[in-house]
Amino acid sequence: MLDPQLLRKKPEDTARILKTRNCDLDVARLQTLEERRKALQVRTEQLRNLRNTRSKAIGAAKAAGGDADALMAEVKELGGELEQCESRLNGVREEFTAIARQIPNLPHDTVPRGTDESDNREERRWGCEKKAARKDFTPVDHAALGAALGMMDPKAAAALAGARFVVLSGALARLHRALAHFMLDLHTGEHGYTEVMTPFIVNSDTLYGTGQLPKFADDQFQLAGERGFYLIPTAEVPLTNLVKDRIVAAAELPMHLVAHTPCFRREAGAHGKDTRGMIRQHQFEKVELVHITRPQDSWDTLELLTGHAEAVLQRLELPYRVVTLCTGDMGFSAAKTYDLEVWLPGQNRYREISSCSNCGDFQARRMRARWRNPDGGPEYLHTLNGSGVAVGRALVAVMENFQNADGTVTIPDVLRPHMNGEERIKPG
RNA sequence: GGAGAGGUGGCUGAGCGGUCUAAAGCGGCGGUCUUGAAAACCGCAGGGGGCGUUGCCCUCCGGGGGUUCGAAUCCCUCCCUCUCCGCCA
Secondary structure (H helix, E strand, O other): OOOHHHHHHOHHHHHHHHHOOOOOOOHHHHHHHHHHHHHHHHHHHHHHHHHHHHHHHHHHHHHOOOOOHHHHHHHHHHHHHHHHHHHHHHHHHHHHHHHHOOOOOOOOOOOOOOOOHHHOEEEEEEOHHHHHHOOOOOOOOHHHHHHHHOOEEHHHHHHHOOOOOOEEOHHHHHHHHHHHHHHHHHHHHOOOOEEOOOOOEEEHHHHHHHOOOOOOHHHOOEOOOOOOEEEOOOOHHHHHHHHOOOEEOHHHOOEEEEEEEEEEOOOOOOOOOOOOOOOOOOEEEEEEEEEEEOHHHHHHHHHHHHHHHHHHHHHOOOOEEEEEOOOOOOOOOOOEEEEEEEEEOOOOEEEEEEEEEEOOOHHHHHHOOEEEOOOOOEEEOEEEEEEEEEHHHHHHHHHHHOEOOOOOEEOOHHHHHHHOOOOEEOOO
């Protein structure tokens, strides 16, 4: 959520910036609501003050043994007007917040303006020599490789659950696990993260905190029943919400958290997209990095976080590039996002494998997550998150980049300790 | 699943229809004393919001709803915690 003061005091400026994010703000409506709110709130508080003082007078009169009938009649009448004012005020407030909670975060000054991914700005590339060196045969995609190895079975998964699931087996299942373990070891051992294991089911309040609700309800898997449970779409949700409704001590900051979790997504708007292979699944695993920082530290932290995600790809020797998402391509809660796109020879293109964002105080405001600033009062925290990295897509990338002409897959050096020291995955 | 007990400020914990403007203790901050520290004593301290912003006011006792002139206190409901029993990886 944006600072409501921004919407109240500078609606035009805010609307102009939001326009670059394909978001139209109804400035006139907001101003009307704000005028009504002001008048109603002042009146409501006056009435409440009157009621409180009169009610106390009744108590005092009764305690003194006097007669309070006249006062009681007066306060009863007052209560009627108060009730009316309160309900009108609530109506105005509800409409205001209903609008406010649908508004995306404001982009940082360094974010390129644009409408879609073609306007994203490439920052750098890594590993291109390696990419060029592997042109001695025509690479196939991971789905074909996996099928030939006999270790990747979308048909079996379809029979179990439906489309957009996969069954892995043998060395490929193990490689998947090895990737997750390698990433966790790297982030906890060398990058200083604290490993966290969280619920994979959360309530609606938690999803609201990170911005998935109310606007993106269609992307979530909701569980049947009255409890309002959802499967997490990413570990960003439980990790970030660890500070929900808290005022954390300065000494606790910054927080660096990592979790390996499954992620569940409806992929509601993606019919017919990436139907082959395991690029886009309803269930996938991800190692997620979350930072909770003081406001003054978040921009440096975004660079640090992105570096940690890049380190994963570098150790795996996977060619990639870093792009800054343009205003039109950014996620709802982000102020700035770097995507890491890994090279997939089977598709002959770069595909997203990590997304690192600084959300500023946007999520913190929704979560009421603050810290005690020694120089002042409580202040909203800044939150960042990044994939470090998507495990399923990392498996795809390793398979396609490390494939050999004979259909085998060489195991990257850093994964071999997790693979019984094996050097290759062969059919069998 | 059955039975019961609870959710009050950073923590412990009193209050159970009207000076609650929430006792008291601990912890915290400031001061007195001291070479320094401790002890003792004195004082200050929550979050959110509004407005005519040296100040005044509203709101918050797990969430929501209700009763009442008035609710931390009574009623309904949901959530959470704890104890005992049963079941269970």
